[in-house]
Amino acid sequence: MAKDTAARTAEARAAAIRRAVRAVKRGSFASYGEIARRAGLPGRARLVGQVLRNSGDLRLPWHRITGAGGRVAFAPGSTSAREQLRLLAAEGVKIRGHRAVVERTAASTRSLDALLWKL
DNA sequence: CTGATGACTGATA
DNA sequence: CTATCAGCCATCA
Numbered sequence: 001m002a003k004d005t006a007a008r009t010a011e012a013r014a015a016a017i018r019r020a021v022r023a024v025k026r027g028s029f030a031s032y033g034e035i036a037r038r039a040g041l042p043g044r045a046r047l048v049g050q051v052l053r054n055s056g057d058l059r060l061p062w063h064r065i066t067g068a069g070g071r072v073a074f075a076p077g078s079t080s081a082r083e084q085l086r087l088l089a090a091e092g093v094k095i096r097g098h099r100a101v102v103e104r105t106a107a108s109t110r111s112l113d114a115l116l117w118k119l
Numbered sequence: 120c121t122g123a124t125g126a127c128t129g130a131t132a
Numbered sequence: 133c134t135a136t137c138a139g140c141c142a143t144c145a
Contacts (some may be wrong), residue, residue, distance in 0.1 A: 062126085
């Protein structure tokens with residue numbers, strides 16, 4: 001029973017996205033757009049959100065995925081938003097208001113990529 | 120088929 | 133800081 005090409009590619013994309021999400025190191029975070037790019041799907045940030053929503057409880061570190069600039073995608077004060085911020089804070093990520101921020105050292109000549117991924 | 124929606128983003132005002 | 137807009141794409145009514 002060969003699956004449709006469309007369905008197969010959709011699965012492949014979801015798999016790539018899940019890989020990218022799992023690749024986010026503990027104590028760091030990445031935006032939907034960054035995940036999409038890393039999954040080989042530039043410009044498909046919304047797809048990342050769909051996949052995460054669909055994946056639901058799967059063992060993905062969903063809390064490490066934020067909107068652009070570290071903004072939490074959930075509504076401020078919502079259960080999910082508070083949970084995400086709590087989990088991030090528990091991993092040592094600095095939280096300011098409704099978003100996660102990267103603590104940068106003075107001597108950082110690191111690239112933006114390195115900052116985002118704490119390599 | 121069309122149109123609305125959403126765990127998005129970057130530009131512009 | 134907020135608001136609007138144009139891209140983007142799977143999913144649903």
